[in-house]
Amino acid sequence: MTSRYSCRMDESYYLGTYWLARRETAEACARRAEAFFRLLAPCDPSLSQWFEKGWTLEEALAHRCELDAASIATEFSQQEWEEGRFAGEGFSLRLWNGELHEAASSLSLRCGDASVWVSNLCLFNPPAEGPAEERVLQAPVLARILRAMAVAFEPEWGIATSRELRGMLAPEPADAGTFVGWLMYFSHRRGPLPPLPPPVHTEPVEDKGTLVILTPERFTASNPAHVALARDVSERLAQAGLLTPLRPCEE
Template sequence: MRETYYVGAYWLARRESAEACAQRAESFFRLLASCDPSLAKWFRKGRTLKAALKHRIASDAASLSEMFTQQAQKEGRLADDGFSLRGWNGEIHEAASSLSILCGDASVWVSNLCLYHPPEEGPAQQRVLQAPVLARILRAMAVAFEPEWGVATSDEHRQLVSDSSKAGTFVGWLMYFSHRRGSLPPLPAPIQVEPVEDKGTLVILTPERFTASNPAHVELARDVAERLAQAGLLTPLRPWET
């Protein structure tokens, strides 16, 4: 069975202005473009492929701020509702990848997020679904958005180990933990642990592609989950401290 993957970063209840969210998104797009050529341009979805390709998403802060402001006015959003963006990389069918961002939402019930779905097949998929590239993507999310938690893993593995809709409660192929969640315990080989500036820590379970169909991978994730749970790092997300 072919597994599908995603990279996501999550945080709760952090109200920010359109300008602040635009600055974060600009930083993210700049960092993301350096991860792989397929991540350099994004488009809004349209009724047809031809129409959609005419609406490239401008990645500079001024344009993004204007878009977020117009979105709030058009949709009648409240100040606490945050700003959203959805994009697609211009490819079709299984070669397509998608991106979703929700930033600035003050709710304790709806998670702010940055979510990326890589292609399901093709050359871009083979390049992206490698630990070093996914690490750069997750690092870009962490640096730009300062989330509380992030993960890169397969949908199948998430379904296998997580029966909760609350982010931050399971172990995936790669994970990001903000320092505000606490300190990581010692972790066994072959796990790699890397600092992300002064913001948090990136954890990579295995350098090879992690799959839910590999018993050794599943057992490694289970062992790490026990260690992280004992350290209090797998609790649900908490509202941002102001």
């Protein structure tokens, strides 16, 4: 699918994986985070280092995040002692890759939360423009990032898509797991995938689940053929019972 519509590059993309009600210790979440960062770094040069967010550029750059499990566990353990925090609320990170302007990316993580109302997540906002955007917003690269999240965090569901496409296909607010995007991840807990039309491609993720990639080229809300394909895939997945809200993780 190539047309004048697929040349529109002004959409805002994000990638996220989500899971519900899985209580884990600071150490367990730190091990998962370390595994994720190890798998993420080779995906693009701009994703090899991360910094805590600060009020100023200088403050943020002075707080580089150490990505080993021991250092992350220390950060998470400090969160356990925060005033007003309840047991089972999980642990979080909000990071920035230290790049300016077009190469900037951000990452949010919540892990270990036992709530059945607030999901755990790993959310990645890629570069918005420039060479870094061109490198990262490619189906193979996004598939590697989504796979890294799936392997490390064992989520129930994940997606890589534009916010504009989500707005066209899903009501607001849209529950995680209930809409389609350019790339998707389905854990085996959600059930088997139905047959999907070309050019849709699927890939296994170890013994955990399946990646679904709608098109090899960038998927845009401005391309009517892309939107039609998304609606077709959405109908097939819904009929198979795969577009449902998240369920609490089994103990």
